Amino acid sequence: MAETHSLQDMRQQAAVAAKVFIQRDYTNGTVCQFQTKFPSELETRIEKQQFEETVRTLNNLYAEAEKLGSQSYIEGCLACLTAYTVFLCMETHYEKVLKKIAKYIQEQNDKIYAPRGLLLTDPIERGLRVIEVTIFEDRSLTR
Amino acid sequence: MHLGVSESMRECEYSQISTRSSTPMETPYKKKTSKKRKWEIFPGRNKFYCGGRIMMAKQTGVFYLTLVLILVTCGLFFTFDCPFLALQLTPVIPVIGGVLFLFVLGTLLRTSFSDPGVLPRATPDEAADLERQIDVANGSTGYRPPPRTKEVVINGQTVKLKYCFTCKIFRPPRASHCSLCDNCVDRFDHHCPWVGNCVGKRNYRFFYMFILSLSFLTIFIFAFVITHIILRSHRNGFLNALKDSPASVLEVVVCFFSVWSIVGLSGFHTYLISSNQTTNEDIKGSWSSKRGKDNYNPYSHGNIFTNCCAALCGPLPPSLIDRRGFVQSDTPQLAPPTNGITMYGATQSQQSHMFSMESKPICDQDQCIQSTKFVLQAAATPLLQQQSSEPVILTASPENGGTLPGRSALTLGGPCTSLPLGQPTPPTSTPSLSCHEATDMLPIHGHSHTHNHSHPLQEPVAHHHFLTPEEVPSPPGMLHCGSPMGHSHTMQAGFYNLASQDSLHEDSVRGLVKLSSV
Numbered sequence: 001m002a003e004t005h006s007l008q009d010m011r012q013q014a015a016v017a018a019k020v021f022i023q024r025d026y027t028n029g030t031v032c033q034f035q036t037k038f039p040s041e042l043e044t045r046i047e048k049q050q051f052e053e054t055v056r057t058l059n060n061l062y063a064e065a066e067k068l069g070s071q072s073y074i075e076g077c078l079a080c081l082t083a084y085t086v087f088l089c090m091e092t093h094y095e096k097v098l099k100k101i102a103k104y105i106q107e108q109n110d111k112i113y114a115p116r117g118l119l120l121t122d123p124i125e126r127g128l129r130v131i132e133v134t135i136f137e138d139r140s141l142t143r
Numbered sequence: 144m145h146l147g148v149s150e151s152m153r154e155c156e157y158s159q160i161s162t163r164s165s166t167p168m169e170t171p172y173k174k175k176t177s178k179k180r181k182w183e184i185f186p187g188r189n190k191f192y193c194g195g196r197i198m199m200a201k202q203t204g205v206f207y208l209t210l211v212l213i214l215v216t217c218g219l220f221f222t223f224d225c226p227f228l229a230l231q232l233t234p235v236i237p238v239i240g241g242v243l244f245l246f247v248l249g250t251l252l253r254t255s256f257s258d259p260g261v262l263p264r265a266t267p268d269e270a271a272d273l274e275r276q277i278d279v280a281n282g283s284t285g286y287r288p289p290p291r292t293k294e295v296v297i298n299g300q301t302v303k304l305k306y307c308f309t310c311k312i313f314r315p316p317r318a319s320h321c322s323l324c325d326n327c328v329d330r331f332d333h334h335c336p337w338v339g340n341c342v343g344k345r346n347y348r349f350f351y352m353f354i355l356s357l358s359f360l361t362i363f364i365f366a367f368v369i370t371h372i373i374l375r376s377h378r379n380g381f382l383n384a385l386k387d388s389p390a391s392v393l394e395v396v397v398c399f400f401s402v403w404s405i406v407g408l409s410g411f412h413t414y415l416i417s418s419n420q421t422t423n424e425d426i427k428g429s430w431s432s433k434r435g436k437d438n439y440n441p442y443s444h445g446n447i448f449t450n451c452c453a454a455l456c457g458p459l460p461p462s463l464i465d466r467r468g469f470v471q472s473d474t475p476q477l478a479p480p481t482n483g484i485t486m487y488g489a490t491q492s493q494q495s496h497m498f499s500m501e502s503k504p505i506c507d508q509d510q511c512i513q514s515t516k517f518v519l520q521a522a523a524t525p526l527l528q529q530q531s532s533e534p535v536i537l538t539a540s541p542e543n544g545g546t547l548p549g550r551s552a553l554t555l556g557g558p559c560t561s562l563p564l565g566q567p568t569p570p571t572s573t574p575s576l577s578c579h580e581a582t583d584m585l586p587i588h589g590h591s592h593t594h595n596h597s598h599p600l601q602e603p604v605a606h607h608h609f610l611t612p613e614e615v616p617s618p619p620g621m622l623h624c625g626s627p628m629g630h631s632h633t634m635q636a637g638f639y640n641l642a643s644q645d646s647l648h649e650d651s652v653r654g655l656v657k658l659s660s661v
Contacts (some may be wrong), residue, residue, distance in 0.1 A: 019268050026295045026302070026316055029442055030330070066460070068444075068453050076456030080352070083249050094458045127263035127463040129312060 015137050022055065022131040032062040032128050041135065045116050054108055054120070055131065058101065065097035098124060182466035186264055187326040195466035197256040199339050200324050206255055206339030213251070213357075216397050217244045219390040220364050224371045227388075231374055236367060243360040250353035251338060258462040259343030260329035262310065262318060270311040277306075298441035317442070319423055329463075333422040342422075345462065348455045351412050358402070358409045365398035416454045417447040 018041060025035040036055045038048045075093055079086050091099075105122050113120055113133075121132035182195030190199050199206070217240070225237040265273070277291055291306035293313050304313045307320050310327045314320070319331035321341045330344035342350045368391045375384035385392060415425060419442050424430060430440035444450050 019272065021269055021272050024315065026297055026304070029297055030316055066458055068449070068457055072458045073452055073456045076458075079459075080456070083246070084253065092459055092461070095461055098461065124461075124463070125465075126266065126269065129262070129265070129315075130269060132268070 016134055017137045018135045020133040020135065022133065024129060025059075031066055032123075033059045034123070034131050039133075042118070042133065045118055045135065046113070050112060054112075057104065058123075058131070061097060061101045061104065065094045065101075179470045180466065181464070181468045181470055184470060185464070185466070187261065188324050189261075189326070191466065198258050198466065199255055200334065200336075200341065202323070202336065203339040205336040209251070209337045212397065212401075213244075213247060216364065216394055217360075219394050220368065223388050223390040224368055224394070227371055227375070228367055232370075240360075240363060240367075243356060243363060247353065247356045247360050250349050250356060254335075254342070254346045254349040254353050255338045255340050257340075257346045257349065258464060258466070259341040260331075260345040260460070261324075261341075261343075261462075261464050262312065262315070262327040262329055263464050264309075264327075265311040273306075273311065273313070300439065300441040302441070317421060317424070330421060331423055345460060348459075351409075351416065351455065354405055354409045354412060358406045361398050361401045361405055364394060365402060368394045368398070417450050419443040419450040419454065 020039045020041050022034050022039065025033045027033075034055050036052050036059070038051055042051060072093060102122055102124070105120050109120055117136040119134040119136070121134065123129070123131050126132055180195055182191045182198075185191070188201045190201060190203065191197065192199070220240065221237060225240065228236045291313075293304040293306075295302055295304060295316070297316060302316050304316060306313050307327050309320060309325065312327065314327055315329060317330045318327050320327045321331065321334050323334050324341055326341070328341050328343035330347070332342040332347055332350075334341045335350065338350065338353070340346070371388065372381075372384050372391055372395075375387060378384075379387065415422065418440065420430060420440060424440075428434060430438060432438055444453055
């Protein structure tokens with residue numbers, strides 16, 4: 001794929017100029033949400049709207065993972081009754097959504113962030129503490 | 144220029160960061176340099192078994208006691224009391240007993256062996272970023288700043304988030320640092336020695352199930368052993384009954400003493416679950432109305448039923464620490480420091496490498512030998528010809544206390560000793576400022592630091608890489624000591640200049656000399 005190839009090229013050749021960390025937003029409790037405030041370091045690199053859209057989608061996905069609804073209750077009760085052995089065969093709802101999130105971030109990186117010299121790191125790799133945005137030096141290599 | 148840098152990186156077997164970064168669900172492909180799994184370099188005080196699948200606290204003696212008590216009591220019950228009861232009353236009794244016993248055992252093992260919700264420590268980049276923000280907020284006052292807190296408003300209540308100096312993060316609400324396990328745990332309830340693990344977000348429901356089922360089991364055994372003795376004494380008299388089944392006496396005694404504590408504990412935790420509090424919060428009275436009229440629990444869902452369902456049947460978050468993943472050797476990221484203090488270049492491998500040094504005192508003999516060799520070489524070249532106030536050579540320094548086999552630590556202790564004098568950074572700064580922290584270690588400074596064991600060991604690797612990255616076929620480190628010094632630019636310039644290894648060598652040695660002359 002042209003996009004990933006160019007991303008790898010960029011990785012090989014570009015140096016990291018800075019890293020921006022989007023912290024968690026705890027105003028709604030302990031649910032996993034990230035602050036949608038647009039960091040100033042990204043002003044020159046990406047449109048505010050685009051970035052906020054990405055963070056908002058991520059927040060929605062995490063909310064979906066932790067949602068307390070009938071589906072999660074059924075899953076919880078079933079798990080308890082089978083002494084949690086059911087998870088040897090199937091994934092929890094949370095894990096399924098995390099996979100979805102990983103795919104979404106990958107896709108966003110390929111389409112939107114890599115061409116602008118940015119890279120989003122999946123928050124799960126940072127313990128769901130931050131969204132790490134790596135800013136590569138502007139070398140105009142790929143464009 | 145950068146192309147040249149990356150090529151030399153490749154020669155040293157540094158691997159590229161893949162865009163398809165690993166998640167806990169996927170196992171990353173094995174790297175050539177290190178085949179270590181992440182649990183092997185885990186910084187907390189935990190024990191791991193079965194290749195990282197089982198995670199427990201360090202002190203597990205009491206857990207084995209719990210296990211023995213349960214197994215022995217149930218064993219005696221099934222062997223001595225059940226046959227009589229099955230015949231005299233109904234065979235359903237041993238069946239129910241068996242089911243309860245298996246449930247208790249299952250939940251106990253699940254509580255003890257699972258990850259309670261440990262929050263991974265901050266990567267050096269994150270820590271540096273936080274430090275920078277805090278310094279900006281504080282105005283860089285004083286050597287040791289006051290305890291750092293951040294206030295957030297959650298559902299109308301003001302909650303203070305504390306900064307964890309060990310994990311270098313602002314703890315999320317309800318998280319707490321367990322001093323026994325040396326980890327920050329999300330929704331920390333308490334550290335339970337009986338299960339040999341912390342009780343936190345991920346294993347609270349198992350813990351609750353365990354104590355609840357154990358109360359039922361204890362009451363069940365107690366009731367039926369008494370029934371057994373009474374039935375026997377109807378026939379043969381009380382004393383004869385006791386003689387016929389002596390095991391029953393032991394069971395009664397054990398159950399009698401257990402019932403009060405375990406049933407009491409179950410009741411207490413039922414209350415906690417229904418009000419959605421943790422033991423920690425209840426003990427501190429964080430949400431009690433005694434603190435103020437407007438004090439209420441912002442995490443409660445409003446009604447008891449929802450609170451219970453959320454705690455027991457809610458979604459189970461996955462482990463954040465990825466025990467079974469492989470340690471990745473990332474490409475070292477080089478970046479010009481934005482100021483003298485912070486540095487954005489650190490990589491996860493560096494962090495993991497530092498932690499690996501913590502766990503194994505002599506983890507890489509080769510590395511120690513290499514770094515010693517290099518320092519010998521460096522010392523043998525232009526440096527000796529130059530006037531330097533502090534010889535960067537290999538004299539046995541009494542300060543270092545012989546923490547390392549190689550003398551490299553001593554050498555590095557030399558130039559770095561002078562560093563903090565010029566730098567007002569607090570001692571709790573990030574691991575990337577390893578030189579600084581190492582000096583905290585040396586008795587001359589008289590600081591005591593929790594990471595005592597790590598830094599003299601971090602040092603040689605860090606410094607080593609700073610000096611000649613190409614010569615070292617070992618896991619990549621970072622330009623550690625490069626950053627805190629004003630001379631960083633000289634060294635960085637030297638680093639980037641790949642006209643020849645000799646000139647780099649010379650540059651770094653010159654840099655060392657500059658350091659020593661500070």
